[in-house]
Amino acid sequence: MSDGSITIDAAIVPAGTARRSLPAHGSRRTYSAYALVAPAAALMLVMLLGPLAGVIALSFTDYQLGAPHFSWIGLANYQDLFADKVFWTALRNTLTYVVVVVPGAVIAGLAIALLIQSGTSLRSLYRTIYFLPVMATLIAMAVVWEFMLHPQFGLVNGLLRGAGLPAFAWLQDRSTALYALCAIGIWQAVGFNMVLFLAGLVSIPKQLYEAAEIDGASSGWARFRLVTWPMLGPVTTFVVVISGIRSFQVFDTVHVLTKGGPSKSTEVLIHTMYTEGFEFFRSGYAAAITVVFLVFVLALTLIKSRLADRGVHYT
C-alpha cells in the first residue's frame, strides 16, 4: 500500500494542467478502452457466458460426445431425469448434506469466533489452527479422513472402542456414509466461517455493549442476544448463503471416498452430473442435471440479495 501512496503524492502536482488536452485524445482513448477490454470480453464470451447458454441449450438435445449427429428433443431429458430414481436420490442426498453442513459449519464457526474474541490471549494462534483445514488440499485430507475412519485401524473407531462404545464402518455403511462426508464438510468449512464472523465481530461498536450494560444486560447471554446477534445479522445471512452454495457443490470427498456409494447413499447432484457427462458422455442429460443444480444455486443467491435489500441493519 505504501508504495502506491508515494506515487500518488508525486503525481498530484502536475495534474491541473493535464485537463486541457482531454477532448483531443478522447476518441483515441475510446479505441484504447476497447482494446483493453477486448481480451477479457472475448474470453468471457467463450469461457463463461457462451458455455452457460450452451449448457441450457444442450439440456434440450440428445447430444452424446462422439455421436455423429444430435437432435432437439425438447423436455425429454428433464422427463427422463424426473422419472429417474437416481436423480431423486442424488437431490435428496445433496439437500441432506446442505441441511446438515450449513447449520453445523455456521454455528460452530460463530461459536469459535465468539470464544476467540471473548479473550485477548493466543488469538492469532487459534485463528491459524482453525483456518488450517481451509488451506489444506481437500483431496489429500479426504484420504487422511478415510484412514481415520478405517473400520479396523482407524483413529475414530479406536477411540470409540477404547471408550467401550460400538464401532462403525463409517464410509462403507449406507446409514452412516453421508453423515461421515458431512462431518468432513463441516471440519473443512468451519475456519472459513469463523474468519468472516471474526471480521463481523470486530466491526461492532464497543459503545453498544456499554449501552446494553447500562440498560441492565449484565449477563454474557443478554449482551449476545441484544447486541451481538442483531449486529451480526447481515454477516450471518451472508455466511449461511455462502456455506449453502458451497455445500451444494460437494463433489471432491464423494468422488474420492465413496463414488456415490454404498448403494447410492452418497450420490449427490454434481457427482451424478460428472458420471453422466464425463464417464458415460451423455452430455445432453448431464446438462439437464447441471441446469437443475444452477436453479438451486441461483435461488440461494437470490435469497441473499433479497435479504440484503430488506436491509438487515439495526443501527
Place this chain on the structure above:
Amino acid sequence: MSNTHSVTFRAILRHVLLIAGAALMLAPFIWMISTASKPQTEIFSSELHLIPHRFALWDNLREAFAKANLLRFLLNGVIVTVSIFVLQVMVALPAAYALAKLRFLGRETLFALVLFGILIPPQATAIPVFLLLHKAGLLDSYAALVLPFTISVFGIFLMRQFFKTVPDDLVDAARMDGISEFGIVWRVMLPAAIPAVTAFGIFSVVAHWNDYFWPLIVLNSEQLRTPPLAVAHFRNNEAGTSYGPLMAAAMVIIAPLVIAFLFAQRRFIEGITLTGIK
C-alpha cells in the same frame, strides 16, 4: 475477589473449549504425520499410539516418491497455478482499468455481465467448455488446465473496485508524461494495486492448487497430473495396503501451501476470504 475468580475461571474455560476444538481440527493433520512416521506393522495394529515405536517417516517418504513421480506432480501444480494467475492478471487488469477509469459505449453492460458472471458456479460451464476443448483438440494438456481459468470475472471486479479508489490525477499525470493507456495499466496502476493483486494471487493459487474437479475431467496422461489428482490416484492404487506412504504423499502435497500459510497467515486469510465478496 469473587469477581477476579470468575474472570480467571472464564479465561480458563475459554482456553479449555478452544483447545478441545483445536484438537479436533488438528486431529487429521496429527494422525497423518503419525501414520506417515510408522512402519507397516504398527499401522496395522489395533493398539492406538501416536508416537511410532520405530520412526519410519523417511522410509515412507522414499517409498511415496518411488511409487509416484511426486516431484513432477508438484511441478505441474506450480506450472498450472502460476500460468493461470499470470494470465488472469494480464487479462483482468486492462479490463478493470478501462471499466474503472475510461468512458466508452457498452461499459455499463460489460460491468453488469462481469457481476452476473461472478454468480456462475464453475461446475455449470464444465460440459460446454469440455466439448469446446475437445473440438479444439486441446484435452489432456496444460492448455486444458489453464485456458478456461484465464478469465476471472471476480478478478476484474476486484481490481475495478480497487482502481476506482486510485485518484484520476495520477492517471492524468501519466498521460501528460506521454504514457499510453496500455502503459498506464502496467506502469501506474499495477504498482499501485500490488496489495490487491497479492490478495487475489493467493486466492487464485490456493483455489487452483486444490482444484480436483477440472483436472479430473480434462486429464488422462499421468505426467500432467496436478497434486490433488496425484493423491487420488495414489489412494486408488495403494489404499488398503500401504497407508504409510499414502499419508506421506498427502503430507508432501499439502506442504507447500500449508508452509506458505504459516509464514504469512494474515495475507492468506485475507486472500482466501476474498471469496466472501463473491
